[in-house]
Amino acid sequence: MSFPSDYLRWLLLVCLVAGTATSALATAHIVLETSLAREYHLAAGDTVQLRLPGASASAPFVVSGFYTPPPDPAGISRTSRQAWMPITDLERFSGRDDRVSRFVLSLAPGANADSLVEALNSTQLGFRAYRSRDVARESSQTFVVISNFHKAISFLSILTGAAFLAAIVLLQVQELRRSLGVLRVIGISKRSIYTLVIGETVLLANVGAAAGVGIAFLVSRAVNSYYRSYFDTTLIFSSIEGWHVVLAFGIASVVGVVLGSVATAYLFKSEINEVLGR
Amino acid sequence: MMARVAFRNVVRHRLRTAFTVLALSIAVALLADMLMLSRGMEKTFYRVLSSVGYEVRVCPRGTLPFATDAVIEESGRVTEALAKDTRVERTLRVLGTTLHVDSLPLFAMGVDGERQSLYRVVEGRDVTMADGAAEILLNQNAMLALHVAIGDTLTLQRDAPGTTMAFSRGLTAVVVGTIDIPFDLPGQRTAILPLASVQELRDQPDAASFVLVKLKGGDEDHFVPLAEQRDVAASLATAFPDLSVYAMDELMDALQRQLAYFKQFSLILSTISLLVTFLLVAVVLTIGVGERRGEIAALRSMGFRRRSIQAMILSESALLLAMSAVCGSVLGWFLAGYLDHILTQSPSLPAGYRFFIPAWREVLTAVALSGIAGIMAALLPALQAARIDIPRTLHEEVV
Numbered sequence: 035m036s037f038p039s040d041y042l043r044w045l046l047l048v049c050l051v052a053g054t055a056t057s058a059l060a061t062a063h064i065v066l067e068t069s070l071a072r073e074y075h076l077a078a079g080d081t082v083q084l085r086l087p088g089a090s091a092s093a094p095f096v097v098s099g100f101y102t103p104p105p106d107p108a109g110i111s112r113t114s115r116q117a118w119m120p121i122t123d124l125e126r127f128s129g130r131d132d133r134v135s136r137f138v139l140s141l142a143p144g145a146n147a148d149s150l151v152e153a154l155n156s157t158q159l160g161f162r163a164y165r166s167r168d169v170a171r172e173s174s175q176t177f178v179v180i181s182n183f184h185k186a187i188s189f190l191s192i193l194t195g196a197a198f199l200a201a202i203v204l205l206q207v208q209e210l211r212r213s214l215g216v217l218r219v220i221g222i223s224k225r226s227i228y229t230l231v232i233g234e235t236v237l238l239a240n241v242g243a244a245a246g247v248g249i250a251f252l253v254s255r256a257v258n259s260y261y262r263s264y265f266d267t268t269l270i271f272s273s274i275e276g277w278h279v280v281l282a283f284g285i286a287s288v289v290g291v292v293l294g295s296v297a298t299a300y301l302f303k304s305e306i307n308e309v310l311g312r
Numbered sequence: 313m314m315a316r317v318a319f320r321n322v323v324r325h326r327l328r329t330a331f332t333v334l335a336l337s338i339a340v341a342l343l344a345d346m347l348m349l350s351r352g353m354e355k356t357f358y359r360v361l362s363s364v365g366y367e368v369r370v371c372p373r374g375t376l377p378f379a380t381d382a383v384i385e386e387s388g389r390v391t392e393a394l395a396k397d398t399r400v401e402r403t404l405r406v407l408g409t410t411l412h413v414d415s416l417p418l419f420a421m422g423v424d425g426e427r428q429s430l431y432r433v434v435e436g437r438d439v440t441m442a443d444g445a446a447e448i449l450l451n452q453n454a455m456l457a458l459h460v461a462i463g464d465t466l467t468l469q470r471d472a473p474g475t476t477m478a479f480s481r482g483l484t485a486v487v488v489g490t491i492d493i494p495f496d497l498p499g500q501r502t503a504i505l506p507l508a509s510v511q512e513l514r515d516q517p518d519a520a521s522f523v524l525v526k527l528k529g530g531d532e533d534h535f536v537p538l539a540e541q542r543d544v545a546a547s548l549a550t551a552f553p554d555l556s557v558y559a560m561d562e563l564m565d566a567l568q569r570q571l572a573y574f575k576q577f578s579l580i581l582s583t584i585s586l587l588v589t590f591l592l593v594a595v596v597l598t599i600g601v602g603e604r605r606g607e608i609a610a611l612r613s614m615g616f617r618r619r620s621i622q623a624m625i626l627s628e629s630a631l632l633l634a635m636s637a638v639c640g641s642v643l644g645w646f647l648a649g650y651l652d653h654i655l656t657q658s659p660s661l662p663a664g665y666r667f668f669i670p671a672w673r674e675v676l677t678a679v680a681l682s683g684i685a686g687i688m689a690a691l692l693p694a695l696q697a698a699r700i701d702i703p704r705t706l707h708e709e710v711v
Contacts, residue, residue: 172659179658186654187581190338190647197335198592204328205599264572300327 062127064095065118068102069266073115076100084117086128093127095119105269107177196289199242200296203235207297214301224302231301232294239290243282250274250282318627321604332596333635336589336682340640341647343585344678345668346578348648352669353571357564360662363494365429366404366524367541369558370548376566377522378408384555387520393551394525399544401528404428405520407510411468411483411503413458418450418468420503422510430524431504436462436489439506446509448485451493454501460487468503470513483513495662535560574667586685593629593689601625601693608697609705618698625697629690630683637679644678645670 064084070076078099085092103116125131141147147165154163164172207214214227254272261271322329370390372382384390387405394400407422423430423439431449439447448466450458460466468483485505496502511517527544529536541559549557558566568575601608608621648668655667 175659179655182657183651183654186651187342190342194335194338194342194588197331197338198588198595200331201328201335201592201596202599204325204331205596205603208325208328209599209603 062093062095062119062123063098064123065099065101066097067116068100070115070117071100084127095123105267107174107269192285195242195246196293199235199239199289200293203238203293203297204300206234206238207231207301211301227301228295228298231298232291235294235297236287236290239286239293240283243286247274247279247282250278315623315627318624318631321600321624321628322631328596329632329635332592332632333639335592336632336636336686337639337643339585339588339592340636340678340682341644343582343589343682344641344644344675345648345651346582346585347674347677348644348668348670349651350575350578350582351671351674352652352667353568353574354564355669356664356666357567358560360495360665361560361563362535363429364524365526367527367535367560368525368545368548369563370523370525370552371521371556371558373554373556375556376563376570377406383407383516383519383521384523385516386518387523388518390520390523390552390555394523394548397544397547399527399540401526402427403526404430404524405507406430406522406524407507407514407516407519408521409470409510409514411470411513413466413468416457416501418454418501418503420468420505420510422505422507424507429526431491431493434490434492436487439488439504446483446485446505447488449489449491449504450487451491451496451500451502453496453499454503455487455490457501462487462489468513483509485509494664497660498663586681589682590685590689593632593686594692596632597625597629597690597693598696600628601697605700605705606708609700609702612700612702613706621698621700622694625694626687626690629686629694633683633686637682640682641675641679644675 064082066076066082074082076082076097078097080097081094082097083092084095101118119127121134125133139150141150151163151165154161210231214231217227217230218224251274254274257272258270262268369377370384371377372380372384375382391403391405394403402425404423404425409420409422411418411420421430433449434452436449439449448468450460455461458466464487466485466487468485470482491502491504493502507520511519525544525548527536527540529540535541538559538561542562545557545559545562549555611621612618648670652666652668656665
């Protein structure tokens, strides 16, 4: 359904008294959040009784339809439900005339938003104007912080993975010492051995990265499934994008090359006889 | 004897040991930090609630203190009922609202009650509840922002000034002191007024955002036992079915539900850390055993028992874990501070709120859990080492 622009977005808080599907002659109409239809078994045409926070009297409203608000991360922990009604009905219901929480302006093509905001704020009429992007930036500050937290944890995970890989590569090189020593004795160049070890390390790291990406896809699906159900929303909580996969394989390759080089250098430091166990 | 052999084995491969210890240390540090994250929020909530000093909270149904604009309409009936309850020492009604001084918003709380522990008067005196000229207390942020001192007069408006100024309710109040409130948001301008003044400004006589209840038997620093708190909360909930009543633990549960994400995150990451520890020890020792098959077979042929070989592998695991425990504890301790610094950049967090509180209990728990995971991971390579076919291995290794 479309969302009429003159409907005021209004928090219901806990003032909905449901289950009063009567045929009372109420003129005021209301659009309710879809989840309310489920929770209170409401249908279009039902009448609900509403009261304002702190008021004892209630007023009837006819449910004209339901609306699912677009997913909003900022409202994820919101426990209240939303309802929309024509602003004139809300004014009559609340007893407060000519009063709004905010205006939303849609600018003409080519209009300069910055100069308009500046002009509005210089009027000193008791309001403050913001650009949409400033509001978005302010309201997403918490998510920026959480994102930074995730980055710190990711860095530690990469460090753990690299150290894990380094230990394994060193073990592997140790295990292959004698074979590699034989290769050197029969004339295989250091460069070829170097390429062999690094190739093996990079392959190992990338196999690990591939497994990690696979697990990440599964975990991501599980996370989305769980949190969507937990918060009753369609928000995307975890998404794996192409650059994540590229980054995973890129880091794995770099770590593989670095560790392979370190391991080969460690191997080449030893004398051939020592390597061969003589 | 076997411990010494294990020590030599670990020391012999310094670089490998260093990388293994590094990876294990990070896993231990992450585990410790996730335990700190889980407990840190709990501790912070408890500290905030303790600093307020009341055991039971009565709120509008389905809400938490200051979570919505909803109010208890006839709060007087709640305090009257509580006054008759012999278990109750005192109550405090609080009504929160936003007021304006010129264009500057203030978070104002109307309170009633002679003795209270919601805020601390740093300078001046508390507001008196007697009728007459309204009095106001301001926190340091408000004092600085409004450029006022004790004794100055302020004109407070319910609405922001502008076109509606002529119709909005106003109040003139004398600043009588400076206050400190433990759960203030950073930079928040807070004011305390008599409850009646805020009720009048909001045009809601007898309204309160919530009622705080102090029970008999405790003092400012110690609360009555939880069972007693729950009893009082349950009887109040029965008497006032249209309100939500919380004992300390119930309120903590409700607050923590709002930060469920961090709890779940810490649980998932703790599990992953333990899994990494398990895998790392298992892989490193399994490859290590494979590499030293000849050495192990030689030891067995010299008369070392299977149990001794198992003890050697387990000792190696214990040594790696011990080194990682030391490094991981130190790393985890400092890392907790860094991660806490990141998360406390979030807006709308009360001053002094901590996600990570470094504590030895969590560090020791992490070390113990990692130790168990590491020793369990070492069991399989230890069994493999003990079951080596001596003649065949010696033949393969020597020839």
